[in-house]
Amino acid sequence: MTASDNPHPETICLHAGFDHDPATGAVAPPIYQTTSYQFEDTEHARRLFALEEPGNIYTRIMNPTNDILEKRIAALEGGAAGLAVSSGQAASTLSIQNIARAGDNVVSSTDLYGGTWNLFNHTLPQQGIEVRFVDPADPEAFRRASDEKTRAWYAETLPNPKLQVFPISEVAAIGREMGIPLIVDNTAAPVLCKPLEHGAAVVVYSTTKYIGGHGTSIGGMIIDGGNFPWEQHPERIPLLNQPDPSYHGAVWTEAAKPLGPIAYALKARTTLLRDLGCAMSPFNAFLFIQGLETLPLRMRTHSENARQVADYLAEHPAVSRVIYPTHQEPKFRERADMHLRGGYGGLLGFELKDGAAAGRKFIEQLKLFYHVANIGDARSLAIHPATTTHSQLSEEEQLATGTSPGYVRLSIGLEHIDDIKADLAQALEAARG
Numbered sequence: 054m055t056a057s058d059n060p061h062p063e064t065i066c067l068h069a070g071f072d073h074d075p076a077t078g079a080v081a082p083p084i085y086q087t088t089s090y091q092f093e094d095t096e097h098a099r100r101l102f103a104l105e106e107p108g109n110i111y112t113r114i115m116n117p118t119n120d121i122l123e124k125r126i127a128a129l130e131g132g133a134a135g136l137a138v139s140s141g142q143a144a145s146t147l148s149i150q151n152i153a154r155a156g157d158n159v160v161s162s163t164d165l166y167g168g169t170w171n172l173f174n175h176t177l178p179q180q181g182i183e184v185r186f187v188d189p190a191d192p193e194a195f196r197r198a199s200d201e202k203t204r205a206w207y208a209e210t211l212p213n214p215k216l217q218v219f220p221i222s223e224v225a226a227i228g229r230e231m232g233i234p235l236i237v238d239n240t241a242a243p244v245l246c247k248p249l250e251h252g253a254a255v256v257v258y259s260t261t262k263y264i265g266g267h268g269t270s271i272g273g274m275i276i277d278g279g280n281f282p283w284e285q286h287p288e289r290i291p292l293l294n295q296p297d298p299s300y301h302g303a304v305w306t307e308a309a310k311p312l313g314p315i316a317y318a319l320k321a322r323t324t325l326l327r328d329l330g331c332a333m334s335p336f337n338a339f340l341f342i343q344g345l346e347t348l349p350l351r352m353r354t355h356s357e358n359a360r361q362v363a364d365y366l367a368e369h370p371a372v373s374r375v376i377y378p379t380h381q382e383p384k385f386r387e388r389a390d391m392h393l394r395g396g397y398g399g400l401l402g403f404e405l406k407d408g409a410a411a412g413r414k415f416i417e418q419l420k421l422f423y424h425v426a427n428i429g430d431a432r433s434l435a436i437h438p439a440t441t442t443h444s445q446l447s448e449e450e451q452l453a454t455g456t457s458p459g460y461v462r463l464s465i466g467l468e469h470i471d472d473i474k475a476d477l478a479q480a481l482e483a484a485r486g
Contacts, residue, residue: 210237243348404460
């Protein structure tokens, strides 16, 4: 890729996975808007379907544009392989279904995005996969909640909306003692955190957010770290170590060996993506590649703007509490410093002294900020989670995830900091009126 053996994120995001199109010389990745691919002959087709060599078969399973995105994000994370899917929710779902089936269980942090909480608390149990929730303040809680049927642990690096960095290193170390992989959703902290370096086995993303960065496309990504010894835990991870009847009896830890340490990613692609069909559009993959090119630059500005907004709000007389790593208890700040490099992200929350009614009035008075159910845009965004993203949760469940009735979430964008503060100032003043 470059003369450096250890390129920096800025370089990876511009060069990994693609140099130029050999047919035309184009340096921008092409959009391969095709459903299927011509085989060289019948023997070539047989080898592809038998997994004897990599190659393209059908865009529901793989696509050259998606492949560039997969390689680029895998390189950014330091992983072995990536799998592009249709949304972040699809990435979270498949990451669990890939190693857990009916009768199994997963242990998850309580600090989750509302959509993931609903997936884990309702939909997966309807499919026979139990999800047990524990407070990540105590890493040992994951050990205590696990048994012989526990197939994975799940967490968010920078959980939305609680924004207390998850103890990846501590929990991952406990899991590896027990043969349990840690899956980490790194959506809110790309570039800033490398969960695989802290012991996570799998990383998932909603590429819709910071990776895309412009609010134009829905997508998700699963990264196989290639760093977990699946084959050493046949009883703990049977779906990767026992013959799979859906693919000619393939044992994925064996089938992947000619291709590298990608048993987890290979199974997800050739069974779940094949059967469930939640494929990413090649056009969306192209847009995410464009977003990646400026991701390191954007994350620095998001983080710096958010830090300044947090300091501003902490001094404002209308605000009772600011939720941001720089304004948290020392133990949570130390954890953030351990896992995040180059900033604390673009998300922050706060509560107004006058409660939920003032919060609603504040949002309605914003002029620069958009009121949308998203994060990670170049533009600044605001929302009231209790009545939107976390509204399907009970009041008790909302509080467990960090969502109080008066909580307002901001996704700080790339506008000039003075303009961001000016909009906040006028909306706060109106909310007090």
